[in-house]
Amino acid sequence: MDNINIKKLAKVLKISTSTVSRAFNGSVDINKDTKERILAFAKEHNFLPNHYASNLRDKKSKTLAVIVPEIVNDFFAQAINGIEEVARKKGFYILLYRTDDIFEKEVSFVNYLNNGKVDGIIMSVSGEANDHNYLKKLEQKNIPVVFFDRVYEDIDVSKVTTNDYESSFAATEHLIETGCRRIAYLVVNKSVSIGKVRGQGYLDALAKHGIPFDDDLVIDCSQEEKINYSIIKNVLEEIKPDGIFSSVERLAFATYYVCNDLNISIPEDLKIISFSSLGIAPLLCPALSTITQPAYEMGIKAATLLFDELEKKNPAAPKKQHVLKSKLFIRKSSM
Amino acid sequence: MDNINIKKLAKVLKISTSTVSRAFNGSVDINKDTKERILAFAKEHNFLPNHYASNLRDKKSKTLAVIVPEIVNDFFAQAINGIEEVARKKGFYILLYRTDDIFEKEVSFVNYLNNGKVDGIIMSVSGEANDHNYLKKLEQKNIPVVFFDRVYEDIDVSKVTTNDYESSFAATEHLIETGCRRIAYLVVNKSVSIGKVRGQGYLDALAKHGIPFDDDLVIDCSQEEKINYSIIKNVLEEIKPDGIFSSVERLAFATYYVCNDLNISIPEDLKIISFSSLGIAPLLCPALSTITQPAYEMGIKAATLLFDELEKKNPAAPKKQHVLKSKLFIRKSSM
């Protein structure tokens, strides 16, 4: 009884495999008693139809891939929660991929997903304005994709973002209004979508208030914590900004560490505000001002858009671009 | 050319399907030139063998499930990173499941994985000392399981834990040595493995120092943040402990919030130490003393043990129990 399958089950119960199959698939064309008998027996013998055989037959995997730059980050972790929530309700499995913000990994993952392994992909991209041909191949195979937070503008898929420009503008303006004149912009990749959009908000806020733009104040950081530490340390020592607008939370954390070591006090000597979904931002020393994205909701929305496409009758319907609002939390670090 | 498969590929290249198959499977029984020709053509036409068909044929899914209580938690996020690292190298996919610490979800997930969907399962359990029959079914189907961090003692599978007892003992002793006499133990489920083991370390440290045990100081909390807040608030107001030993980081955070609101100052009025893998613990106000588990390494180890079992010749080999050491970081919150 170890390798049980529909055939054996049918034999034992003296019915056909089709009837057994129907019992598991919510078919109406089956006698209620028969169905109950089958399910009871199956449960007792711990049987479930093999998923891979069904997938092969149906050409549907009921699986979606989630590709994110990192997991140890409340934003992505919460977004994954949102995605999982929706997927679970639909009975879908979630394959998780982490790119570490390395473009090559993203390309490799996407290429490997090209074998019918998943029905759809939700991703927050890691690359720069590179060749995106690997993504276009997915379209050929009818595998829908949804971007969230970090997107490629040149790829026509559904997207879920926040009002990055307005938030960045507001955050920068806030720093200006509290007296900052030399505001550094910390970014991981200034040429990538959100890096660029957020940078524009920063620039425009400076312009509006007649503060000349200084290229030295745009600090392009890296993936490596240690490198970031020294980059930021160098900036604080040499360029001496009086405000920091960080597009990624870990750069704000790095700044905190540097300030501790250099005895720079926040907010007196340096004010900080950062994009961050960190739940305990109020508990930092000092409490960190944040632009907080609705991470969980973004995950929900991204998954919903994906299922819209998976279930849609009209595959030529235009892709949707959904913008959720971030929220500014002014705390001690920028007062 | 849309629905390409091995057959069509073979036809176009005027060779047999077996040869094509061999090209993809690292077979030695194939002419090098033939292989290259096939792979080049496949790449050009964006073809990869269908995973589900291979799985069905091979009865191997190259997929493993990771079941954790939460994702928005640096410990689990880092552990997942470790698991992913190993799995990726082995060419395995990772299915992610989050239980929210709800036992019923765990049971349901595990039951659904009983259809050959995965080759193995790595999990940190959520339940109490319940009926674990659902796990025993996996054994029947030869699906190996590895527990990490939170384990069931009565289930004979490989386990990766930390020295919870010693760390808890040391943490409690540390609080005693800094002068605490009324130390509360915050726990999410005192009857579950780690809750129990950590509680024992706490108890024994009290005993060693001749401090009588007070049942009111063992605070069993919940999944709900709001409920935890009021439980803890009530404890601080009514029972007035002078030290907190928290077995879960979010209870420590909740305590911080309560202290802020009640104007209780840490560490003067109340000292705190908590299990936590939070990277920015030093940045909290005040810096949080932690017992930090080697989360990433635990993930690596758990995955390694799982692959040991998957690849092992002797299925009757005894299960392994691996204990990694946690590290005590004394910071301002308990000085």
Add this chain to the structure above:
DNA sequence: TTGTAGGCGTTATCAA
């Protein structure tokens, strides 16, 4: 080194 063919477990179609 290559080809042939059967079967992995399921489900949809068609017939009864």
Add this chain to the structure above:
DNA sequence: TTGATAACGCCTACAA
């Protein structure tokens, strides 16, 4: 309401 059957795409034993 039920049953027989072919097919999903791949891989491997066996034959050539």
